[in-house]
Amino acid sequence: MLRTFAQHRIRTVASLDGWWDFTLGDAKRPPRRYDRQLHCPATWESTPGLENYRGVAWYRNAVSLDGQANLRLLFGGVSHTADVYLGDAHVGHHYDAFTPFEVLLPATKAGDHTLSLRVDNTFGDHSALHKENDYYTYGGITRPVELQIVPDLYLAAIYASPSRRGKSWDLELSVEVANLSDQAATRRVVVEVADQIVDLGEANVPAGEVVAYQATVTRLAVNPWTMQSPALYEVQAVLLDGDEPVDDLIDRVGFREVAVRGKKLLLNGEPIRLRGFNRHEDYAQLGCAVPKDVMVRDLLQMQDLGCNFVRTCHYPNDMRFLDLCDEMGFAVWEESHARNIPFDTPMFDEQMETNTREMVLWHWNHPSILMWGCLNECDSVTKAGAKVHERVLKQLKDLDPHRPVTFASNKDVRDLALKHVDIVSWNRYDNWYGSRDPAEALKEVLKWLDSPRSGGKGKPVIMSEFGAGAIPGWRAPHRDRWTEEYQCDALDTLLECYLHHPRICGAAIWQFCDVRLTKAWWQTRPRNMNNKGVVDEYRRPKLAYATVKRKMHEAIAKWDK
Numbered sequence: 001m002l003r004t005f006a007q008h009r010i011r012t013v014a015s016l017d018g019w020w021d022f023t024l025g026d027a028k029r030p031p032r033r034y035d036r037q038l039h040c041p042a043t044w045e046s047t048p049g050l051e052n053y054r055g056v057a058w059y060r061n062a063v064s065l066d067g068q069a070n071l072r073l074l075f076g077g078v079s080h081t082a083d084v085y086l087g088d089a090h091v092g093h094h095y096d097a098f099t100p101f102e103v104l105l106p107a108t109k110a111g112d113h114t115l116s117l118r119v120d121n122t123f124g125d126h127s128a129l130h131k132e133n134d135y136y137t138y139g140g141i142t143r144p145v146e147l148q149i150v151p152d153l154y155l156a157a158i159y160a161s162p163s164r165r166g167k168s169w170d171l172e173l174s175v176e177v178a179n180l181s182d183q184a185a186t187r188r189v190v191v192e193v194a195d196q197i198v199d200l201g202e203a204n205v206p207a208g209e210v211v212a213y214q215a216t217v218t219r220l221a222v223n224p225w226t227m228q229s230p231a232l233y234e235v236q237a238v239l240l241d242g243d244e245p246v247d248d249l250i251d252r253v254g255f256r257e258v259a260v261r262g263k264k265l266l267l268n269g270e271p272i273r274l275r276g277f278n279r280h281e282d283y284a285q286l287g288c289a290v291p292k293d294v295m296v297r298d299l300l301q302m303q304d305l306g307c308n309f310v311r312t313c314h315y316p317n318d319m320r321f322l323d324l325c326d327e328m329g330f331a332v333w334e335e336s337h338a339r340n341i342p343f344d345t346p347m348f349d350e351q352m353e354t355n356t357r358e359m360v361l362w363h364w365n366h367p368s369i370l371m372w373g374c375l376n377e378c379d380s381v382t383k384a385g386a387k388v389h390e391r392v393l394k395q396l397k398d399l400d401p402h403r404p405v406t407f408a409s410n411k412d413v414r415d416l417a418l419k420h421v422d423i424v425s426w427n428r429y430d431n432w433y434g435s436r437d438p439a440e441a442l443k444e445v446l447k448w449l450d451s452p453r454s455g456g457k458g459k460p461v462i463m464s465e466f467g468a469g470a471i472p473g474w475r476a477p478h479r480d481r482w483t484e485e486y487q488c489d490a491l492d493t494l495l496e497c498y499l500h501h502p503r504i505c506g507a508a509i510w511q512f513c514d515v516r517l518t519k520a521w522w523q524t525r526p527r528n529m530n531n532k533g534v535v536d537e538y539r540r541p542k543l544a545y546a547t548v549k550r551k552m553h554e555a556i557a558k559w560d561k
């Protein structure tokens with residue numbers, strides 16, 4: 001399943017997780033011969049012998065239909081480019097490992113069919129977001145796959161947007177109904193949420209179109225979603241043909257409102273302080289195909305440390321992880337896919353726009369997502385680069401006016417894009433790449449920030465990255481860089497500064513776990529890993545785990561009383 005809960009009780013859904021035929025090779029058409037099988041979801045790098053394969057591979061599965069049907073294939077994530085074939089017919093294409101996508105196959109005939117995927121994880125002009133980087137781009141069907149059978153008119157999406165009205169809540173609903181047939185058709189749309197039945201009326205959808213139907217439910221007496229008590233409510237849309245339910249779609253909503261007021265970040269009208277980690281999707285030999293049980297344990301470790309915040313550096317995350325954050329009361333900063341990438345590559349504009357849009361629309365209902373981010377440490381120092389920041393941040397705001405927007409900058413006082421954010425976010429490594437006192441450095445940059453020329457005057461500030469490297473098990477009395485002792489000392493100083501500073505409303509350590517990176521980074525990355533995790537790639541705590549736990553709990557004692 002692509003979620004931690006069932007999204008259908010009426011619609012026919014089958015999981016395609018499990019064995020897929022597999023073969024290497026960059027054939028342009030579905031091959032006839034496959035030389036092995038892979039158990040998906042998985043990275044192909046977790047298969048012995050393929051640990052370093054960067055190239056193209058093919059996957060094949062069988063689909064048998066008793067009768068003609070409309071098929072809807074749902075992919076949680078394929079890394080990093082998928083071309084989908086039914087038989088020899090090319091039926092779908094998707095770029096980027098980190099956003100879901102669907103392939104619609106209307107009126108597929110009864111009988112046996114072959115479903116094939118051409119998967120490519122190579123770098124080059126065809127890929128603006130996946131490139132040589134300080135994290136690894138894996139290959140494969142890396143998130144769950146579902147095969148659904150949908151009626152001619154089916155429920156394509158639900159967007160639920162809560163807003164606070166004193167002690168009660170309103171809920172704006174938008175339900176999209178798609179018509180796969182060549183005839184206009186009519187169905188009734190009914191939504192059930194928080195024991196209320198909302199009749200959205202007749203959906204008369206022209207052939208081949210998707211139409212959104214809106215309604216606002218007012219004065220719902222519900223429990224709010226808070227980080228201490230993350231109440232969730234099912235939103236079930238049902239499509240009726242007369243009185244007969246013919247399709248359904250279930251999502252979840254948390255009644256919470258996030259806002260910026262002056263220098264504060266508010267949740268349900270109350271100022272909050274966020275403390276936690278940057279977390280890459282990467283786990284030892286399994287790479288970015290992180291099993292749900294590991295996602296749970298990652299969040300349990302963060303809870304144990306006293307954290308309430310996670311940044312999905314540097315890309316949209318698996319919806320199951322976001323579901324777990326909804327269920328466990330974590331605040332999430334989710335960002336579209338970009339880490340220090342140039343803007344002048346051939347596919348950048350198109351791939352950035354698509355990835356940003358897909359992130360917002362697929363992840364809309366997650367109450368844990370409190371802010372949208374983008375463009376990590378990209379060019380915000382030239383006028384042209386600042387214009388790109390303005391464009392992507394505007395796209396985020398236009399898509400979703402309910403959440404503040406930000407980007408993580410390492411440009412210090414040279415930044416030209418802070419006027420376009422709701423929250424100023426800084427990546428600083430004063431006592432790792434430099435040897436400055438973080439408190440002094442922060443004092444200096446805050447002075448600049450609160451001058452009229454910065455563009456960020458009076459805005460909330462999040463320290464979005466800070467930390468130090470520690471090679472797991474490397475301990476030495478000299479406590480120099482790369483020792484676990486150095487990481488303890490550095491994080492003690494950094495957390496003392498950032499968790500208690502009145503002008504800072506959030507702090508995310510770089511980073512939760514050690515992660516693999518691509519070959520070009522080997523010179524500055526022992527083990528060919530980014531070793532700034534507080535736990536290693538197997539989630540084994542380093543010495544700094546105890547330091548972080550102590551500092552986070554000191555902050556809780558001070559701020560969360």
Ligand code: ADA
Binds near residue numbers: 376377410530
């Ligand atoms: C940057 C970047 C991170 C990571 C970090 C580091 O801040 O945003 O992805 O590369 O540096 O470890 O140096």
